[in-house]
Amino acid sequence: MKELSSLDQMIEALRRLPGVGPKSATRMAYHLLQHDREGAQFLGNAMLNALQQIRHCGSCNTFTENAVCDTCADASRDTSILCVVESPSDQLMIEQTMTYKGLYFVLMGRLSPLDGIGPQDIYLDKLIRRATDGVVEEIVLATNFNNEGEATAHYIGETLKAKGLKVSRLARGVPVGGELEYVDPGTIARAILDRKST
Amino acid sequence: MKELSSLDQMIEALRRLPGVGPKSATRMAYHLLQHDREGAQFLGNAMLNALQQIRHCGSCNTFTENAVCDTCADASRDTSILCVVESPSDQLMIEQTMTYKGLYFVLMGRLSPLDGIGPQDIYLDKLIRRATDGVVEEIVLATNFNNEGEATAHYIGETLKAKGLKVSRLARGVPVGGELEYVDPGTIARAILDRKST
Ligand SMILES: [Zn+2]
Ligand SMILES: [Zn+2]
Numbered sequence: 001m002k003e004l005s006s007l008d009q010m011i012e013a014l015r016r017l018p019g020v021g022p023k024s025a026t027r028m029a030y031h032l033l034q035h036d037r038e039g040a041q042f043l044g045n046a047m048l049n050a051l052q053q054i055r056h057c058g059s060c061n062t063f064t065e066n067a068v069c070d071t072c073a074d075a076s077r078d079t080s081i082l083c084v085v086e087s088p089s090d091q092l093m094i095e096q097t098m099t100y101k102g103l104y105f106v107l108m109g110r111l112s113p114l115d116g117i118g119p120q121d122i123y124l125d126k127l128i129r130r131a132t133d134g135v136v137e138e139i140v141l142a143t144n145f146n147n148e149g150e151a152t153a154h155y156i157g158e159t160l161k162a163k164g165l166k167v168s169r170l171a172r173g174v175p176v177g178g179e180l181e182y183v184d185p186g187t188i189a190r191a192i193l194d195r196k197s198t
Numbered sequence: 199m200k201e202l203s204s205l206d207q208m209i210e211a212l213r214r215l216p217g218v219g220p221k222s223a224t225r226m227a228y229h230l231l232q233h234d235r236e237g238a239q240f241l242g243n244a245m246l247n248a249l250q251q252i253r254h255c256g257s258c259n260t261f262t263e264n265a266v267c268d269t270c271a272d273a274s275r276d277t278s279i280l281c282v283v284e285s286p287s288d289q290l291m292i293e294q295t296m297t298y299k300g301l302y303f304v305l306m307g308r309l310s311p312l313d314g315i316g317p318q319d320i321y322l323d324k325l326i327r328r329a330t331d332g333v334v335e336e337i338v339l340a341t342n343f344n345n346e347g348e349a350t351a352h353y354i355g356e357t358l359k360a361k362g363l364k365v366s367r368l369a370r371g372v373p374v375g376g377e378l379e380y381v382d383p384g385t386i387a388r389a390i391l392d393r394k395s396t
Contacts, residue, residue, distance in 0.1 A: 013243075014241065030286060042210075046208045047208065050207070052204075063228075087228060
């Protein structure tokens with residue numbers, strides 16, 4: 001079998017990116033070679049550098065270049081409350097609300113038995129060690145509200161409640177600014193069941 | 199201003215890829231770091247290696263690792279006819295029809311005055327030198343059948359006819375507005391057979 005050319009290897013490598021098929025990978029490779037060789041250099045260096053530099057935060061499990069990430073190292077955060085999210089992006093969304101001052105644990109995924117993603121893949125042991133450090137009092141489960149996120153929240157919640165921790169879940173309901181006409185019936189049903197007295 | 203972290207640099211680098219926005223770039227970076235570090239390594243190495251190895255064919259202008267590409271070096275091709283295409287993908291589509299035995303010239307783009315892409319950006323001087331080598335008798339213009347491709351074909355056609363060359367254009371079996379990369383080989387084959395002198 002003929003060895004792959006440098007160009008073929010470049011296209012194969014780009015196909016490893018999620019959501020990139022053979023046509024896109026080919027288009028990307030041609031674009032970089034023809035119009036943005038500097039970008040290709042930047043991409044190559046950034047990949048190799050990131051692999052060397054980036055590890056998981058020893059405390060919250062997010063990506064960081066240090067033993068502990070900036071958020072975990074921030075002495076002004078409330079250490080008694082731990083918010084469990086699926087990804088760094090979800091953590092960022094919560095940070096942007098400016099309403100949460102506790103710490104985080106980033107699962108880097110969600111339980112998905114059909115895809116072979118079990119408790120060890122979402123760092124459950126690390127989460128248990130973190131949550132039972134004697135300082136954390138409450139866990140806020142902020143996984144997504146789809147099937148897998150709900151199942152993940154349920155599994156983690158039961159596990160941590162068995163360790164004597166207080167566990168809560170983000171409230172569900174009609175989005176702020178949401179018009180009932182455009183909200184799905186499942187959300188409205190949940191909002192009715194979870195109604196709060198005013 | 200704070201220096202970009204390795205992760206931010208990785209995301210910035212992925213955004214240089216055509217069609218990749220901030221959300222996709224972030225998702226790609228997390229995926230590679232979390233689930234495919236080997237893929238990230240492959241991508242990094244493939245980029246840097248490609249930049250070192252890949253140059254333009256001295257004859258047809260396509261990407262190659264040698265002074266002259268495999269197609270141009272193939273002694274069985276008909277050297278009297280030269281097919282002008284916009285990209286290596288378009289050349290590949292024509293090759294797949296198995297109906298064309300001549301050689302190619304790859305413009306690596308098309309004229310687009312609004313984007314500042316002029317004759318020098320599509321290697322017109324190199325094409326003229328190639329086409330006037332005394333061996334080439336006919337030029338088949340196989341640029342795309344959209345506005346820019348047609349304008350490019352017209353411009354090149356007039357230039358080469360002024361040099362005394364016979365110039366033809368793929369027949370309009372290709373749908374108007376269609377891009378070669380997305381047309382079935384049968385249609386392209388018919389268009390080659392029906393090519394018309396211009
Ligand atoms: Zn951390
Ligand atoms: Zn060539």
